Amino acid sequence: MGERRANRRGDSPGSRESVRSGGSSQGSDSLNSSKGFTGHSTLPSSSEGMGSASSLDQTMTRSLGSRGSLCDEGADECDNINVVVRCRPLNEKEKQRCDEMCLRFPGEGQAWVNMDNMNGTGGAETQSEDVLAHSGVKRLLDMAIDGFSCTVFCYGQTGSGKTHTLTGPPHLFDNGTSMFSESHGLIFRSFVYLFNQIQNRDDMEFTLTASYLEIYNEKVIDLLNIGTNTKPLQVRWSKKKRGFFVENLFEIECSELDDLLAVLEEGLRNRAVASHNMNEYSSRSHTILTVNITSEQKADDGVYLTKNGKINFVDLAGSEMTKKTNSEGKTLEEANNINKSLMVLGTCIAALSDHRRKDGHIPYRDSKLTKLLADSLAGNGVTLMIACVSPAKSNISETLNTLRYASRAKRIRTKPLIIMDPKEKVILSLQREVSLLREENAHLKMLIDLGENGVPQEGPQQLNGHLAAEANGVDLAEHVAAVGGRPVPGIMSRQGSFRIDKDKLETLDNQELVKLVQQYMASYSNIRRENKELQQVSAALVKDQELVCRENERLLRKLEDVNRKVANTEPSAQNERLDDNVCRRSPIIPAQPAVNGEDLLNASLSGSIFYRSGGTPGSFISRSLPSSSSSSSQVWVNPLNETQGKNAGSAPSSSGTGEGGGRSHHLPESINKELEKRRIGKSLTDLTGTGGPGKSSGGRRNSWDERNERKNPVKSKSISPGMANGRRSLLPRLLAPIRS
Numbered sequence: 001m002g003e004r005r006a007n008r009r010g011d012s013p014g015s016r017e018s019v020r021s022g023g024s025s026q027g028s029d030s031l032n033s034s035k036g037f038t039g040h041s042t043l044p045s046s047s048e049g050m051g052s053a054s055s056l057d058q059t060m061t062r063s064l065g066s067r068g069s070l071c072d073e074g075a076d077e078c079d080n081i082n083v084v085v086r087c088r089p090l091n092e093k094e095k096q097r098c099d100e101m102c103l104r105f106p107g108e109g110q111a112w113v114n115m116d117n118m119n120g121t122g123g124a125e126t127q128s129e130d131v132l133a134h135s136g137v138k139r140l141l142d143m144a145i146d147g148f149s150c151t152v153f154c155y156g157q158t159g160s161g162k163t164h165t166l167t168g169p170p171h172l173f174d175n176g177t178s179m180f181s182e183s184h185g186l187i188f189r190s191f192v193y194l195f196n197q198i199q200n201r202d203d204m205e206f207t208l209t210a211s212y213l214e215i216y217n218e219k220v221i222d223l224l225n226i227g228t229n230t231k232p233l234q235v236r237w238s239k240k241k242r243g244f245f246v247e248n249l250f251e252i253e254c255s256e257l258d259d260l261l262a263v264l265e266e267g268l269r270n271r272a273v274a275s276h277n278m279n280e281y282s283s284r285s286h287t288i289l290t291v292n293i294t295s296e297q298k299a300d301d302g303v304y305l306t307k308n309g310k311i312n313f314v315d316l317a318g319s320e321m322t323k324k325t326n327s328e329g330k331t332l333e334e335a336n337n338i339n340k341s342l343m344v345l346g347t348c349i350a351a352l353s354d355h356r357r358k359d360g361h362i363p364y365r366d367s368k369l370t371k372l373l374a375d376s377l378a379g380n381g382v383t384l385m386i387a388c389v390s391p392a393k394s395n396i397s398e399t400l401n402t403l404r405y406a407s408r409a410k411r412i413r414t415k416p417l418i419i420m421d422p423k424e425k426v427i428l429s430l431q432r433e434v435s436l437l438r439e440e441n442a443h444l445k446m447l448i449d450l451g452e453n454g455v456p457q458e459g460p461q462q463l464n465g466h467l468a469a470e471a472n473g474v475d476l477a478e479h480v481a482a483v484g485g486r487p488v489p490g491i492m493s494r495q496g497s498f499r500i501d502k503d504k505l506e507t508l509d510n511q512e513l514v515k516l517v518q519q520y521m522a523s524y525s526n527i528r529r530e531n532k533e534l535q536q537v538s539a540a541l542v543k544d545q546e547l548v549c550r551e552n553e554r555l556l557r558k559l560e561d562v563n564r565k566v567a568n569t570e571p572s573a574q575n576e577r578l579d580d581n582v583c584r585r586s587p588i589i590p591a592q593p594a595v596n597g598e599d600l601l602n603a604s605l606s607g608s609i610f611y612r613s614g615g616t617p618g619s620f621i622s623r624s625l626p627s628s629s630s631s632s633s634q635v636w637v638n639p640l641n642e643t644q645g646k647n648a649g650s651a652p653s654s655s656g657t658g659e660g661g662g663r664s665h666h667l668p669e670s671i672n673k674e675l676e677k678r679r680i681g682k683s684l685t686d687l688t689g690t691g692g693p694g695k696s697s698g699g700r701r702n703s704w705d706e707r708n709e710r711k712n713p714v715k716s717k718s719i720s721p722g723m724a725n726g727r728r729s730l731l732p733r734l735l736a737p738i739r740s
């Protein structure tokens with residue numbers, strides 16, 4: 001993407017503002033032209049740049065490089081927030097009043113803002129698919145899979161297209177839209193891309209959970225748990241994680257694409273929307289949809305490494321000039337709150353982008369929004385800002401404001417880190433050490449050639465020196481001579497190793513033989529010492545593994561205790577009883593989303609989806625529905641799980657924990673056995689005694705439950721473990737990997 005590090009030198013409306021950004025290596029024309037921003041000056045080219053999709057690439061390479069799989073705590077590499085600009089077309093109202101375009105993207109990443117009429121489409125023809133393909137979101141998703149904490153947020157005035165960019169036009173899911181519709185927004189497309197990528201990672205096991213909240217009038221509301229009695233949630237500071245978090249937020253385990261789509265749909269249905277003069281469906285709240293991605297990867301020696309990445313999709317409410325929107329009453333109050341929190345966000349961005357005030361105070365605590373975005377803006381995350389603008393001349397001052405924001409945000413530096421369990425980090429570093437020692441050991445053995453022919457000429461260090469010299473093209477014999485090593489007759493080099501010419505051994509005199517034996521003994525004791533060290537490291541690893549197992553067992557017991565307590569607690573008292581480690585489950589799962597994720601994934605894998613040039617799975621536009629859609633959609637199959645796919649027809653497991661050939665978790669065998677005994681997934685009715693979701697007495701029912709029961713009662717039933725009396729059991733969480 002283009003680079004935008006603008007030095008603004010004047011921005012009064014009426015003056016023509018031109019900004020040039022570097023060309024993009026990957027943008028299509030429309031998006032390429034829409035990514036530059038503003039100011040008044042020339043921007044550095046992408047090759048110099050920070051904050052572009054290509055720099056995301058670099059970040060990733062850097063962070064996952066030699067040091068990268070570990071948390072690079074000592075790393076001093078920083079990255080800038082990535083910024084792209086999206087411009088919507090003129091809307092009907094603007095066309096009716098013959099509003100003119102004031103924005104143009106002439107190419108090479110430049111953006112021109114001008115009071116004079118700018119002919120052209122201004123980059124407004126950019127489609128959602130282009131945004132996915134060229135904004136750097138895919139890279140962000142890849143990084144989230146690799147354990148980074150990533151955020152995409154849309155910023156812009158009201159009616160500029162933020163919600164359209166993230167989720168598509170209003171009521172998209174209510175209208176029976178095709179899963180391949182061009183209208184689907186970035187989140188939908190990202191989910192498909194995410195599941196595609198996950199399927200390709202054969203070496204890893206994944207657990208996905210999702211949450212969806214809104215900040216409405218400075219209150220945090222769980223969009224997956226909307227109810228009349230629901231209190232606003234609290235934003236608290238976690239000492240352990242050194243960050244803000246929302247207490248008691250529902251986290252839904254999403255083992256299938258459908259689950260993620262269901263979360264998206266339910267959140268969209270529940271979020272606060274109202275009509276005003278500039279937008280019929282204006283978001284009255286900021287929303288944050290988070291997908292947590294826990295991955296387990298098998299390392300050497302049977303050790304499993306866990307990484308916790310996540311991706312946040314943030315749809316900010318738009319700034320409003322209340323005179324223009326004609327807001328009054330409730331809408332006016334909402335507008336004031338929106339503007340206030342955006343102002344705090346603006347102050348934080350300004351403070352963070354001013355490198356002279358590097359260690360100055362950043363007022364994150366002044367709003368809930370900034371508390372929750374603190375880590376994305378200046379912490380260890382990777383962030384993409386999509387600045388949404390209107391091309392209409394009547395909005396020129398708001399457009400300039402947005403572009404100024406974007407320009408400032410671009411200067412913010414973050415320090416992306418993969419956060420890993422400290423125990424696993426130790427294990428990984430020990431493993432690396434062991435493998436290095438092993439290599440060295442093998443190397444030494446090769447040099448000394450302990451087989452029947454080998455005895456060393458010199459100590460290992462000297463041998464290494466000789467070998468390095470040989471690797472550099474110096475003749476070995478010459479090197480030995482050059483460094484003062486007295487060549488012993490009968491010893492010659494062969495492909496980097498020293499070998500004894502047995503025949504010549506006989507010609508050695510006693511002194512030379514004694515010297516040879518001494519050298520051999522020295523090397524031999526060296527090797528023995530190293531082997532001893534290797535054994536010690538290996539013993540430490542085993543001990544560490546034991547510790548991890550014990551810790552897991554302890555946590556399992558703790559979880560069980562909590563479950564027991566919760567089971568005996570009235571729902572009203574739950575909020576107080578649960579600590580932030582405990583995840584309640586929303587009754588919205590099971591829910592069958594309007595779009596069938598399985599069909600979507602199958603289509604994308606089988607090529608039924610038409611990709612634009614350069615597109616990859618996930619960057620679909622549209623094509624006819626696959627012929628199998630009606631029949632295959634009768635069964636929900638975990639797309640991550642081949643065996644389940646083959647056994648289509650049997651009820652799939654929602655836990656993703658290995659039932660029916662599903663993914664297994666890598667706890668010690670004894671614990672797995674214990675879990676098997678207690679597993680509740682096998683019989684839903686065992687726990688609920690009700691026969692399915694939404695049928696429990698006193699349980700909260702939502703629109704999906706009803707719709708899905710009507711549509712497909714079997715599906716709903718089969719994927720709903722542990723819901724009793726409107727409250728989901730926590731037991732399924734036992735089967736998820738334990739986070740420290």
Ligand SMILES: Nc1ncnc2c1ncn2[C@@H]1O[C@H](COP(=O)(O)OP(=O)(O)OP(=O)(O)O)[C@@H](O)[C@H]1O
Nearest residue numbers: 088158159160161162163164169279282283317318
């Ligand atoms: N790129 C686009 N192409 C076509 N229509 C668009 C585009 N962007 C926005 N729109 C339409 O413009 C209207 C306003 O967009 P949207 O609701 O996304 O704005 P917003 O920035 O989220 O506003 P608010 O802050 O008030 O919520 C919607 O009807 C939307 O579908």
